[in-house]
Amino acid sequence: MSLENYGEDMSPGKRDIMEATHSAVKKHGYGDLTIQDIADEFDRSKSLLYYHYDGRDDLLVDFLEYILGGFLANLPEEGTAPREELNDLIDLLLPTTVDEEPYRLMLAMFELRMNAPHDQAVREQYLEVEEELRTILEGILRRGIKANEFIDVDVQVEAEALLSLLVGTRARRLTVYDPDQSIETLKAAIDAHIDRISTAST
Template sequence: MTDKKERILTATEKLLATHGFHGLSMQMVAKEAQVATGTIYRYFDDKDDLLFQLHEYILGYIANKISQNINDSMSLKQRYRTMWLNLWQMSVSGNAPLINQGQFQNLPRKNAHERKVLNKHLFTFVNQMFDEGKACNLFKPLDNEILSTLSLETSCYLARRKINDGLEITDSELNAAINASWDAIIQH
């Protein structure tokens, strides 16, 4: 990805977090990204294409962050805990404004099939963890997206509550939240 395209995507994310979809214009994005308005159209067909590609860019960012320090020699619980904490750190650091403000889910997306293929590709290691857990009857036999929602996504939600609502959470409570979300997906 070129530096200009990345600046445009980053600027768009920042502006959407503060102005929302209806308040966003290509001129605002150009000014924030420090490029000419016409430069945006070298990389994006229109505003919708910019938002679609922003969605993919953010998913790639999340996939990169969640996979840090993960390796196959770790136990499933260690991998899970590391992924959960990676999401937590990404979210509380403030490096993902749309995620932190809960607006990411409202970004326009391509069709459901394309989205599923992209998610499967980007989050291979997460799916692999869930598949391994189901294969050894550790995890409940649910779709991986459901398992993720019940478990890993709680990290982002709690971080958003911490940032936006001032939720106080101690290290002990954080560990308890990790264990509770793990407990939600394992067989009993």
């Protein structure tokens, strides 16, 4: 995921901290990450980290917001054919293979997600992302029905089903597959589900 030009509305010091954290997470992952790892990627004084944050976990809540905001900013824009737009969204969420560093970042975000039942701030951020994805999926389905690319389905129910498929498959990708291991069969299963609501398949 590219974060180029994202976060320009942040103060320079805060954005530098986020970029340093981004680099550190890609190198070290979430579990072993320390403030010192972040400081090693930071051009300014380590004391500035503690000026803004009480510790690693406090910093990572802000980092999660930064990464999820960047993710939302990079979602495919409306304009292509609905089925193609849906395929683009699936490819963004579920790349067939992943290099090691992006995989570490994806895994760190997944590990942070596991904190959501115990951290309201984390939970709220993931709820916001899921609501945005649900809205996007509903829009794709509505446009697809209007364009006769999808059969007439209950848009809200189908969007919820697709969201659960995407989130669940991403979790499987991060827990039982190696970064360079293809998840083509998992994506084929999602495609088969979409084929069942596609007019081209009826």
